[in-house]
Amino acid sequence: MPDSAVVDAGGLLVLAGLVEGRIHPVEEILALDSTSLLLAEYLALRHEGAPLRARADFGLAVQAVAEWFPVRAIAMDAVLAAGHDLGIESVAALALAESLGVPMVTKNTDLSSDRVDILPC
Numbered sequence: 001m002p003d004s005a006v007v008d009a010g011g012l013l014v015l016a017g018l019v020e021g022r023i024h025p026v027e028e029i030l031a032l033d034s035t036s037l038l039l040a041e042y043l044a045l046r047h048e049g050a051p052l053r054a055r056a057d058f059g060l061a062v063q064a065v066a067e068w069f070p071v072r073a074i075a076m077d078a079v080l081a082a083g084h085d086l087g088i089e090s091v092a093a094l095a096l097a098e099s100l101g102v103p104m105v106t107k108n109t110d111l112s113s114d115r116v117d118i119l120p121c
Helices: 009-015 035-046 051-064 075-082 088-100
Strands: 004-007 028-032 065-069 104-106 118-120
Touching: 004 009, 004 088, 009 028, 009 035, 009 051, 009 088, 009 104, 028 035, 028 088, 035 051, 035 088, 051 065, 075 088, 088 104
Parallel strands: 004 028, 004 104, 028 065, 104 118
Antiparallel strands: none
């Protein structure tokens, strides 16, 4: 079991138990601060008309994260690397995982890395 792993929004939703997927046992969940915006947007759409439910699920997800990292340090590199197919948020999370040398948990099946393990969920 990895001590730490970086998650993108999909990985966080799975590890927080909010969507179905393969759960990887991880001691410490790490995420980019920008992931919280994507997560909030997804939950607001998912629970349209039920803002209390959206807020509750958001609280469950963000509370699962042990440490939040600012995205600005890797933002431009992530945008340039993402192209049109991979998704900026996942590429940025992968850049964080590679810089920390920890695995990444994601629902994005198109990601790959020769530096860290990608744990699909």
